[in-house]
Amino acid sequence: MINELTGISAAHEQSIQKARKRIIESIGKNMDLYGITLSTGLLYGLMFFQNKPMTLDEMGEAMEMSKTSMSTGIRTLVDLNMVNKVWEKGSRKDQYEVERDWHQTFADFFVIKWRKAVELNLLALRKSLSELNELSAKHPEEEVLQDYLRSDIEKINQAIAYYLWLDRLIDTMESGDIYQLVPKEHVPDKHM
Amino acid sequence: MINELTGISAAHEQSIQKARKRIIESIGKNMDLYGITLSTGLLYGLMFFQNKPMTLDEMGEAMEMSKTSMSTGIRTLVDLNMVNKVWEKGSRKDQYEVERDWHQTFADFFVIKWRKAVELNLLALRKSLSELNELSAKHPEEEVLQDYLRSDIEKINQAIAYYLWLDRLIDTMESGDIYQLVPKEHVPDKHM
DNA sequence: CTATTTGTACAGTTTTTACAGAACAAACTA
């Protein structure tokens, strides 16, 4: 039996489950922003309200899905640092629990996914930039070619500048400097 | 004919296309972070290197895809403010060009997509919170129930605090205050 | 060492999504 809400009336349990379900479904849906599928999002929501770590078997039973699917879903969540594997003594089964610091989860998403994209795009941009610069140096007299090259090189340089900015933004998330600009606790404006 | 690289040798044209292709494919792939499909990402990359607005027919020819697909792809990009519809006089066809300010594109993505998610999640959280508070007030004597409620309410309050923070972060992107923390132009550290 | 148990890789199936072609409605043209 999965249900951990024991010792209260069925009506009360239902009320709590209804309240949880609303949240789980909303969060689960919107986790597509993290590139996470709905069912994995729902799994995350389920674990969010759990007060102890869960095993794959428990998840499968609660989600009415195969353990295989739980395994792949959990891997996605672990890769994003949204869920942590915990070591429970006396159990052979792997146990998982959600990361409670959502600010950290948000930051990690950028550090993991967006940083990777920035690096790959910068790599491509710089390689192409170097090729085009080389081509330009080889044929300084060909005006039409130079026009094309100038245009592309300008675009590439702007793109590089943007990715460097994005890289610095991600730095502030990794270092925590972002909280200087936007504190975790809201500081109200001073009014005269 | 789509190719706008005329007046240069085939070899030079090929060099430029190769350099572009590397960038287009890298950017196209990584646009999945925006929830954008690969082919739409490639369409965006194509338009990025175009120096004039494109029509749906031109896109279809260049991408070797149907105009229908171009239409849906473009709508996705327009909805995200990544591409703008421009009004070219003397032409009946709709024309589109990429938004060149990528900082703005990035900010718009948060303002459009993440803000929506924040709002929906806050709505669900607050509604459930209110239900649970009500339930708690109705049965102050039931200790087991109160334990469950305390736990859920605590989690919900933490989630709300997080989303309020995220909302303020999005505010800084919308207002431009984010550039105070991370300037568009890199300001190197001062060293002694 | 042998028996289980556990998690994952793999292969097949189902479901979802992307895409194309036809049909249509709106807008422009003559």
Added chain:
DNA sequence: TAGTTTGTTCTGTAAAAACTGTACAAATAG
């Protein structure tokens, strides 16, 4: 107004992704 042109909706199909059950390898227990 009638005749085109253009973009999108709708429907069917192809491709991709999610999901399941089996098989297997690694780890633990006896």
